[in-house]
Amino acid sequence: MEVVQVLHMKNGDGETSYARNSTVQKKTISFAKPIIEKAVLEILGSTIMGIESMGIADLGCSSGPNTFLLVSHIMDVIHAKFSTVTELRVFLNDLFSNDFNSIFMSLPAFYDKLNKQDYNNGRDPEQHVINPLISAVPGSFYGPLFPRKSMHFVHSSFSLHWLSQVPDGLNNKGKIYMSKSSPQCVLDAYSMQFQKGFAVFLRSRAQEIVDGGRMVLSFMGRPSSDPTADQGIFYQYELLAQALMAMVSKGLIKEEKVDSFNLPHYAPCAEELNLVLQKEGSFIKEHLEAFEVDWDIGGADLDHNMPNGTFDDDQTITSNGQQMANSIRAVVESMLESHFGKEIMDDVFQKYAELVSRHLTNSTTTPKYTVWVISLVKKT
Structure with missing residues (x-):
């Protein structure tokens, strides 16, 4: 499976689209x-920003309501700082099959919202960034x-846990990801593939970021050095493997198809992150923090009140199970469909639900999921 060709969040705005299932x-x-x-703020207050044009990139931007959150946050900081920045160059990056059309179709509404905010806040359009210059940069x-x-400034959210490729030579029968029954060589192969890819990522950004520039990266991780101890995305993919094996028992797919499919995903621990950062050497780690997010956060706002005013826990769990299935489907369906077929x-x-x-x-x-947020500074 060529990851760069088949990995993309589900396009459009349908029930199982990424746009409607990206609450986490x-x-x-x-x-x-x-x-x-x-x-x-550190960038704006440093000597590197004695210029008027600021370049920022959002790597793994996908599409949908979250896409422009970073730009909005940064513009708020620039406005509050009254900095000398008058031009904001924004580069939205994702793989080639990303739904860039939806992003650019939503730009007029985004620009209109920004201009209304400036007007309502009494900002002088001659002194503040109004319309950032937004471009798409497809590629890995x-x-x-x-x-x-x-x-x-470079940002990436919920993307770096996706590997550049499935580790070579996996023998992971009946599984689509690491599991407690996976041999140690499978666990080691995933870890080494992440470390190799993360090092390449850091080297590439080190060439592109000015000295003293910054990165903030958010991605799935795990609190333990033992990958099989993780009960977040680890167990969700275990359940997805069970759903696929249920299709095998029905004769809808062959077991060999499941055996030959492995997800290009890895949630690192802090020790692995620190090891790669130290070896690669281009960045200083300023901040590393772990957060926890509930699996079923996407279903938390669903209305499950019964007609008599009582709360049906079974219905809530079932609905949250369906919501979780939609959330995972929005992320992995492109890869599953490529391997097993759409039907x-x-x-x-x-x-799976x-x-x-x-x-x-x-x-x-x-x-819960564990999510790492790491802030890095490019060495001078």
Whole structure:
């Protein structure tokens, strides 16, 4: 599976689209917001910003309501700082099959909203950034994307846990990801692939970011050095493997198809991050923090009140299970469809919703994701 060709969030705005199933991602951006603001303020207050044009990049921007959150946050900081920046160059990056059309179709409304905010806040359009210059840069961030020393701030949210490729030589029968029954060589292969890719990512950005420039990166991780101890995305993919094996038992797909599929995903621990940062050597780690996000945050706002005013816990769990299935489907369906075919996707995710609902029913605690937010400074 060529990851760069098949990995993309589900396009459009349908029920299972990424645009309607990215609440966890939005929550992650809210966690990172104060860290982003601090990093931008450090840039604005430093000697590197004796210029009027500021370059920022959002790597793995996807599409939907979260896409312009970073730009809005940074513009708020610039306006509050009354900085000398009068031009904001914004580069939105994702893989080639990303729904860039939706992004650019929504630009007029975004610009209109910015202009109304400026007017309502009494800002002088001659002294403040009004319309950032937004461009798309398709391609993998595991390699060069921008001209040398052209970026002041680089951001990536919920993207770096996706590997540049599936690790080579995996023998992971009946699984699509690491599991407690996976041999140690599978766990090691995933770890080494992440470390290799993260080092390439850092080297590439080091060429593109000015000395003293900053990065804030948010991605899935794990609190333990043991990858099989993680009960976040680790167990969600275990349930997805069970859903696929249920299709095998129905004769809808062959077991060999499941055996030959592995997700290009890895949630690192702090030790792995620190090891790569130290070896690569281009950045200083300023801040590293772990946050926890509930699995079913996307379903938390659903209305499950019964006609008599009571609250049906079973209905809530079932609905949250379906919401979770939609959230995972929005992220991984492109890869599953490429390998297993489009015709079984509804069956797979119907079964997956059942399995998640059962897991939520039997769980004594609320399952959570671990998310790393790391702030880095380019060495001078």
